[in-house]
Amino acid sequence: MVVLFNCALTIANAADINSMTLEQARQRVPEREIPKFWVGDVTSLEKRFEKLTVGRVETIATSPGGRPIHLVTYGRREKLEQKANFNSAIGAREPQAYMDKAARKRPVILFVGPVHGAEVEALTGLVNFINVMETGKDLRGRNQRKLRVLGRRCRLLIIPAGNPDGVARFEPRSLCGMEGIDLRFWGQGTWSDDTFCGWPQSKRQHPMVGDNVGFLGCYFNDKGINPMHDEFFDPMGPEAPAILKVAKEEGPDLAVSFHSHESKPAILRPAFVTTEIQEDIRSLAERYYALLGEHDLPFSGLFKVEPEGGKYPKPFNLTSALYHISGASSFTFECPHGLKDGCQVNFEQILDIQLLLYEEMLRYEIEKKKL
Ligand SMILES: [Zn+2]
Secondary structure, three states: OHHHHHOOOOHHHHHHOOEOOHHHHHHOOOOOOOOOOOOOOOOOHHHHHHOOOOOEEEEEEEOOOOOEEEEEEEOOOOOOOOOOOHHHHHHOOOHHHOOOHHHOOOOEEEEEOOOOOOOOHHHHHHHHHHHHHHHOEOOOOOEOHHHHHHHOOOEEEEEOOOOHHHHHOOOOOOOOOOOHHHHHHHHHEEEOOOEEOOOOHHHHOOOOOOOOEEEEOOOOOOOOOOHHHOOOOOOOOOHHHHHHHHHHHHOOOEEEEEEEEOOOOEEOOOOOOOHHHHHHHHHHHHHHHHHHHHOOOOOOOOOOOOOOOOOOOOOOOHHHHHHHHHOOEEEEEEEEOOOOOOOOOOHHHHHHHHHHHHHHHHHHHHHHHHO
16 A cells, blocks of 8 residues: 555664654554454444343443443352452461362353453454354354353353453554554553653553653553553552452452463463462463464463562562462463564464464363363
């Protein structure tokens, strides 16, 4: 497109660019055909969820921008006696005082959709998953019977969008075929002089409010809170507490916080959890990466089980908090955006990367119940 190359920022000098205006960012969105199975905004969610016949939907919080945060559930809830909160039960050396999870027949799995608004790959994945649970098919019309059979053997807790304000601010709806600098603009935003906030520097100001903020990145809700780094002991935004409340009440066996990045699909080492939980997630990663390999899809190297520490220790983030409130094996998943200067995958492959992860998570937990 001629118009595209008239734009001040072209591919040749992209690496040197450290600033962008909203107007420039909008001009850089390529003319692409975004497939119908892709879900890159939150406006359609309410309508979609009204039509559910198998799953149940509820609103667990409202964002500062007035947008609902939905929880969609499948499978009966098995009530367990709760005598203590998780950390007191651990203090008692009786985790079952929080919940005797082994007494449940079905695994309980929590899927936390993007808390970073530009990372819509899992929003697409989870809405497709919901369609699979409803009809047996994904939104491409492809048969996903195997996934549905596995899903029916679990209790599924699906929060399709963990930060709807951030998703609503994400105008391109997908970064597929775009570049790292587009991710920097839409993901973390800019300072008032139009320079990129960048990663991880965007985290040095929180909430992201004030005169020095330019374009508010999609990391943040409308009040500048990044739910991944909320103050879990004294919450600043409504999203993270609502997500954690679901975890506390349901006691999932496995929980995932979905993100996206420039490189290959990666299950990250969960920080500030026990080494046993790290080992458990590492085994899941091993199986998932093998499954991706079978489908000719890319995957990262396995993380190392490690104690916390070092000059720059990992933060205690939403994934850590999910463990500490519910005892769940919790992890962060990073999906490729399909950037042209990153891991190059297309829309279809991104959906497969998502659905295969869900499949492996379900299978992994169902197999544990048989032991
Ligand atoms: Zn993220």
